[in-house]
Amino acid sequence: MKKALTRQQYLDLYYFMRLNRAVEDTMVKLFRQNKIVGGLYSSLGQEAVSVGTAYALEKKDWLAPMIRNIGALLVKGVPARDVFMQHMAKYDSPTKGKDGTSHFGDLENLHIVSPISMLGDLIPVMTGVAIAGRYLGQKIVAMTWIGDGGSSTGVFHEGMNFAAVQKAPFVLVLENNQWAYSTPVKRQVPLENLADRAKAYGIPSYVVDGNDVVAVYTTAKEAVDRARNGEGPILIEVKTFRRLGHAQHDPAEYVPKEMRAYWEARDPIALYEKFLTAEKLLDANSKKEIDEKIEKLLSSERDFAENSPLPPAEFAAQGVYCTGDDCHKVTPKWERPLAEVTPPKSSVPAVWTVKGFGSGKASGGGSAPIHFGDTEKHEENGNADQEVPEAVAEAIQAPAKPRPVKSTSAKATPKKSAKPAVVSGKSPARKARR
Ligand SMILES: Cc1ncc(C[n+]2csc(CCOP(=O)(O)OP(=O)(O)O)c2C)c(N)n1
Ligand SMILES: [Mg+2]
Numbered sequence: 001m002k003k004a005l006t007r008q009q010y011l012d013l014y015y016f017m018r019l020n021r022a023v024e025d026t027m028v029k030l031f032r033q034n035k036i037v038g039g040l041y042s043s044l045g046q047e048a049v050s051v052g053t054a055y056a057l058e059k060k061d062w063l064a065p066m067i068r069n070i071g072a073l074l075v076k077g078v079p080a081r082d083v084f085m086q087h088m089a090k091y092d093s094p095t096k097g098k099d100g101t102s103h104f105g106d107l108e109n110l111h112i113v114s115p116i117s118m119l120g121d122l123i124p125v126m127t128g129v130a131i132a133g134r135y136l137g138q139k140i141v142a143m144t145w146i147g148d149g150g151s152s153t154g155v156f157h158e159g160m161n162f163a164a165v166q167k168a169p170f171v172l173v174l175e176n177n178q179w180a181y182s183t184p185v186k187r188q189v190p191l192e193n194l195a196d197r198a199k200a201y202g203i204p205s206y207v208v209d210g211n212d213v214v215a216v217y218t219t220a221k222e223a224v225d226r227a228r229n230g231e232g233p234i235l236i237e238v239k240t241f242r243r244l245g246h247a248q249h250d251p252a253e254y255v256p257k258e259m260r261a262y263w264e265a266r267d268p269i270a271l272y273e274k275f276l277t278a279e280k281l282l283d284a285n286s287k288k289e290i291d292e293k294i295e296k297l298l299s300s301e302r303d304f305a306e307n308s309p310l311p312p313a314e315f316a317a318q319g320v321y322c323t324g325d326d327c328h329k330v331t332p333k334w335e336r337p338l339a340e341v342t343p344p345k346s347s348v349p350a351v352w353t354v355k356g357f358g359s360g361k362a363s364g365g366g367s368a369p370i371h372f373g374d375t376e377k378h379e380e381n382g383n384a385d386q387e388v389p390e391a392v393a394e395a396i397q398a399p400a401k402p403r404p405v406k407s408t409s410a411k412a413t414p415k416k417s418a419k420p421a422v423v424s425g426k427s428p429a430r431k432a433r434r
Helices: 007-032 047-054 070-076 080-088 122-135 154-165 194-201 213-228 257-264 268-278 284-307 313-317 428-433
Strands: 062-064 142-147 170-176 205-209 234-239
Touching: 007 047, 007 070, 007 080, 007 213, 007 268, 007 284, 047 070, 047 142, 047 170, 047 213, 047 234, 047 268, 062 122, 070 080, 080 284, 122 142, 122 154, 122 170, 154 170, 154 194, 170 194, 170 213, 194 205, 194 234, 205 213, 213 234, 213 268
Parallel strands: 062 142, 142 170, 170 234, 205 234
Antiparallel strands: none
């Protein structure tokens, strides 16, 4: 561990790792008392991953957690009581008892997208969030996590390719904890470093020790800064270990004893305490203060959760299907005024022209009359004289020199010029492919 952070940052990382572990320890107790509804997953030994990565985000940034990322929720500002109540299906929980585990988000304030159970599906979703932020000129970064097992799904590859070609400000943390349920990583992917998957998408990647919170944080911070500065998506492989079974029901007897012993000796909190003590950032007194602060906080958060009622029986039938205005007014919450999403306000110019939708340059074509702005007419198509819908006719200009390459780059020049809109290698799509 290198010393490079402020004292407050070091102590924050420590506090959140401790809080993460204490929240999950409390939930194990609740589970054994039969107060948790559904499964309970654990991130024991992986706290440095959730905390170190989420701590690299700014308040305006977006994240979407997976099952072992309660630490990331806590860093982003979710109160422990919400995590408890959600798992206990209480009426005051974010989903009012309709769903368990961490299946909740907060789009309004904390910028959290709810987890999706289908592994990998958050990758294209968060890529969309990242691109939306760019359109709105918000300079945000979107982050999500995926396991070693989840990195073998089809949607992982589709999503990463899409993020790469769009140069989305997106950071994916690949949490390699050596196991996907009872399958060891070597039995499901023939790579030493899962970060190598990034090569297929032409994007940068890092490999980092997931039990060293300072290394995780500094790597994530660099990745987040790069993504924010327009370098496109970045993959971080974090090597760590799932210390318990897949969930509470799984004793994980299939894990070799030596492997477990190796990683138990590398507990991220114990390692960090050693570092903080050696650097004189933590002594017995300040440790005791933190112990007491967390104990007091969680005791009241747990009381609140336990005292919250279960949802009334009749609520089970409500809010399941939306029936329109008699359920609630369906309004597009995320609709933006046209002026906000088009130049000069948006950071990326719209690149095709349809009446009422921004401005740009379209190219005509028989079967698909509206292409992205930098797509030139295909020479062989010979469709220059084919009919073009009225809506786009006025915007269509013949490119000076036909090229057979189609690009979906979002960078185009909305000026009335005879030159092809994109000729330099500066487009996000082109750069990403290098
Ligand atoms: C597409 C898909 N396939 C299978 C599952 C069932 N499933 C849930 S978690 C899990 C194991 C995931 O392992 P990994 O991605 O390594 O994450 P970890 O549990 O180790 O954090 C499986 C197979 C699922 N949720 N989605
Ligand atoms: Mg795994």
